[in-house]
Amino acid sequence: MNEQFAIQKRVSRRKYDDQCLSAAHQSLIKQKITTYNHESGLTIQLIEDGSIAFNGLAKSYGMFKGVRSLIILKGATSDVHLLEKTGYYGELLVLYATTLGLGTCWVAGTFDRKNPIFKCDADEQITCVITIGTTPDTLSKGESFIRGLSHRKSKPAEAFYTVIDKNITLPKWFHEGIEAVMLAPSAVNSQPVHFSVTRSDDESALQVQASVHGKRTTDKIDLGIAKCHFEIAAGGSFTLGNPGTFYKEHTDN
Numbered sequence: 001m002n003e004q005f006a007i008q009k010r011v012s013r014r015k016y017d018d019q020c021l022s023a024a025h026q027s028l029i030k031q032k033i034t035t036y037n038h039e040s041g042l043t044i045q046l047i048e049d050g051s052i053a054f055n056g057l058a059k060s061y062g063m064f065k066g067v068r069s070l071i072i073l074k075g076a077t078s079d080v081h082l083l084e085k086t087g088y089y090g091e092l093l094v095l096y097a098t099t100l101g102l103g104t105c106w107v108a109g110t111f112d113r114k115n116p117i118f119k120c121d122a123d124e125q126i127t128c129v130i131t132i133g134t135t136p137d138t139l140s141k142g143e144s145f146i147r148g149l150s151h152r153k154s155k156p157a158e159a160f161y162t163v164i165d166k167n168i169t170l171p172k173w174f175h176e177g178i179e180a181v182m183l184a185p186s187a188v189n190s191q192p193v194h195f196s197v198t199r200s201d202d203e204s205a206l207q208v209q210a211s212v213h214g215k216r217t218t219d220k221i222d223l224g225i226a227k228c229h230f231e232i233a234a235g236g237s238f239t240l241g242n243p244g245t246f247y248k249e250h251t252d253n
């Protein structure tokens with residue numbers, strides 16, 4: 001399974017089998033984390049057994065069960081792109097876990113941040129955690145209920161973007177990027193990221209930008225997640241920041 005397929009397949013999972021990850025899965029996830037920390041300057045960590053700090057709490061709206069392993073998303077408080085970067089790299093890890101057949105769920109809600117397992121350096125901050133583990137093949141009743149509560153119905157594709165120059169014909173890769181964003185996780189399924197399309201200065205290419213306008217902490221995490229999905233499906237990369245500008249890699253479509 002590749003990342004494109006993982007985008008189609010991923011859904012948030014909240015019921016786990018109460019087992020630690022296998023040694024092979026731990027090793028693969030840790031290798032990815034090392035690569036991403038090196039690339040981003042983040043200090044993401046895999047906690048093999050975070051059950052004590054997690055399952056005791058019924059505060060999260062997700063009503064999680066059987067959680068063991070957690071990915072802790074964190075980095076320097078002084079990093080102005082901390083939230084967006086944890087969104088972007090966290091989602092790369094989510095998609096990788098999906099390719100390994102593991103279930104995941106982003107959690108920004110009220111998990112027990114004071115528990116010692118969440119202790120980090122004084123100049124660091126945890127932005128979010130991701131539950132990760134083996135899950136039953138189908139969604140449990142509780143999971144289906146939560147999925148209904150968080151309104152897992154996407155906004156229509158056209159609500160995700162504004163075409164500023166009306167005579168632009170949108171290419172296939174742009175539509176594919178938006179379709180992947182529609183499948184991205186977002187806090188309470190708010191889907192806050194908006195794309196704008198104009199002609200670039202040299203008139204021969206499109207300029208695509210992604211931005212968020214809300215004030216919720218999770219908006220910038222959602223921005224990183226949406227950029228990650230768009231890049232994978234459309235082929236290219238975004239600059240960091242709000243807004244971020246997309247640079248398409250050269251292909252035929």
Ligand SMILES: Cc1cc2nc3c(=O)[nH]c(=O)nc-3n(C[C@H](O)[C@H](O)[C@H](O)COP(=O)(O)O)c2cc1C
Pocket residue numbers: 010011012013014060061062063105106107108109110128147150151152183184185186187188189218221222225
């Ligand atoms: C930044 C972020 C924070 C989230 N926080 C929580 C949370 O605290 N509890 C929870 O159950 N789900 C949480 N979610 C999962 C969303 O509810 C879920 O992604 C959304 O409803 C879309 O459903 P899907 O992921 O199954 O496609 C979070 C997602 C994101 C991206």
